[in-house]
Amino acid sequence: MSEPLEPARGRRAFFQQTLALATAFGATAACSRRTAGEKVGAEALPATEPPKQTVAAASGPRVGFAVVGLGKFATEQILPAFAACTRAKLVGLVSGTPDKAKRIAEQYGVEAKNVYDYKSFDRIRDNAAIDVVYVILPNSLHAEYSERGARAGKHVLCEKPMAITAKECEGMIRASKTAGKKLMIGYRAQFEPNNLRAIELVKRGEIGKVKTIIADHGRILRPEEPSDSWRAKRALAGGGSLMDIGIYSLQAARYITGEEPLEVSARTFSTPGDPRFAEIEETVAFSLAFPSGVLANCTSSYGHAEGKRYRVFGDKGYLDLDPATAYEGNVLRASKGGKPAELIEVPHGNQFAAEMDHLAECIQSGKEPKTPGEEGLRDVRIMEAIYAAAREHRPVRLGGDTQHG
């Protein structure tokens, strides 16, 4: 499952990532609280200024995270982001590749006793240093490892999509509730500063009444690369571009409106004969009708060039985010009164660190996460309806609640 990183290259990439992140955030809070045993690439950097994204000062001991799955996203985005955290800290690793686990444990100063494989995973219950398991595995394994994490008495942070069926999501919610532990879904865009500003601007009425949302996400699927190989397999991915990146279009429509769609229409296309799309769909065009009358027209594709954008049209102007959901470098522009769109400068913040610190804070203070399992379940239900609409060639109505978050 996990990506076999070539060590030298992986190490270089890691140091570059860490350096960039550490520089951006001053890398002070993380460094100052680190114990002698914790080695990270950033520790040699001078502490120049306090971290920019600290809202409330962290109190008490940090919340210990074990990262489950050491693929590209985990190693290139999540592990380095701990350097920018003020409440969360990396204490454990779970991987099926012992060499990689050992190397990464050394890089990040993770104690050998906190490194698990998928067989020994359940013994994590006996490890008091680990408060949270962060599940970063292929989609079809999210339910199993989240539930096993909950049964081991741990809080769970699980990557999107929450699981490959709504039924699985319901099981995950039950497991965490039974264990009396938190369950949060890794919706990083809901912790990303440009997206948060967009939500705020819409709520403040800066573009008037929202009318139409256009959201498009695309990238070329390359199954020859380890990080994409499982994405072409239905048994592991559960679906194609919709579940992987279309979910960002869907999320944007939901968090911008603050509403749940009443009905979905959809159409899929996969290039005939392209082996990448033998099991999963290439492109999905879907539209969502919201209770307020907002229409969202969305796409996702594994077949075309990079696209991560959305635009919110209101009756007094529009907001444009392009890119909207990149790991770094998102750009927010606003147009009002028919004038050309102008850049809105938003202070930089590490969305991954913010996400992990949020869960840590919820655990420390007993709050419910802003993106709980129920939020993940809603998306999976809507995606099931989108697939049904495309398959059955008809609009599909959605039941359930009409407001969220």
Add this chain to the structure above:
Amino acid sequence: MSEPLEPARGRRAFFQQTLALATAFGATAACSRRTAGEKVGAEALPATEPPKQTVAAASGPRVGFAVVGLGKFATEQILPAFAACTRAKLVGLVSGTPDKAKRIAEQYGVEAKNVYDYKSFDRIRDNAAIDVVYVILPNSLHAEYSERGARAGKHVLCEKPMAITAKECEGMIRASKTAGKKLMIGYRAQFEPNNLRAIELVKRGEIGKVKTIIADHGRILRPEEPSDSWRAKRALAGGGSLMDIGIYSLQAARYITGEEPLEVSARTFSTPGDPRFAEIEETVAFSLAFPSGVLANCTSSYGHAEGKRYRVFGDKGYLDLDPATAYEGNVLRASKGGKPAELIEVPHGNQFAAEMDHLAECIQSGKEPKTPGEEGLRDVRIMEAIYAAAREHRPVRLGGDTQHG
């Protein structure tokens, strides 16, 4: 029908427009061929350089156009554009408002004997100076005045949408064929340099295989303004945002792919209680499935702020036009190989003048226009299918040919 322009303001607007256009194009060919009787606002400008958009030198006498309907679009865009023409010239006017017709005739040096009203319109058959009638009336009058023009032995240029039903379009095509005269639809974007470059780049494979097209057109409908009052009335407009501006999204999807859609899905929304949308639809979200597998996700809205854009995602990059279909100032950008989009500088050209000169050239050389009545009919048929899909809540398949242009 025609917009009652306040004279002083109209005149000022006209001179500003003419000045801008004449400056952009050198205003030489038009001026040099003008007779003593033809006064235009641009004639005092120095002839500095040849007009940039002349492709083949015009030969023989110019083709005489009579503009039918003197609303805002005619007076602010079309009449000034004759100054940039090399083959077409303005010789006649048709208006229901005698004062306005007289004033504009004086401004443009149109002889009094070439000014008609809607009662005397048919007598245009006896006027040899008029070769073409350019119908710029509310949509529901396009069929009547185009057919009367053809029966009067004139070539017809008709604004989009061609008519409000496919049946009307068929009648227009028959009338022009019977008369042995040309019928062309005013699809200005197919004569606009940025759009032409986009079509060329796609054909050359610059962005690889086209996968997805996103096209959005919006503007706030203001029925309190004379140029919009008829647009809120179904009997005059035939429909709402789709027929007026959604047609640009539809056109873009068709001229970029060079294909005809096989199937459409659609959803409409009109704000309940908003009197502007008592008779016509506010917003339409529609998707088109093309034979090659391209999916186009399009919107049009009368309820939100200015939007005139499309993006073409290919498997090697994307083209972005934003704005794509403005009267002036369209911007084309291209992204290749995952790099940020870069501006593609396209030499400026007056799309209205190019459109009118194209018809003039077709008349002079006996060619068929690139946007004939059949092209207008295709769009009207597709728009009828879009309305049916929204009304009947199901995808609608389209028959007919699968390639165009």
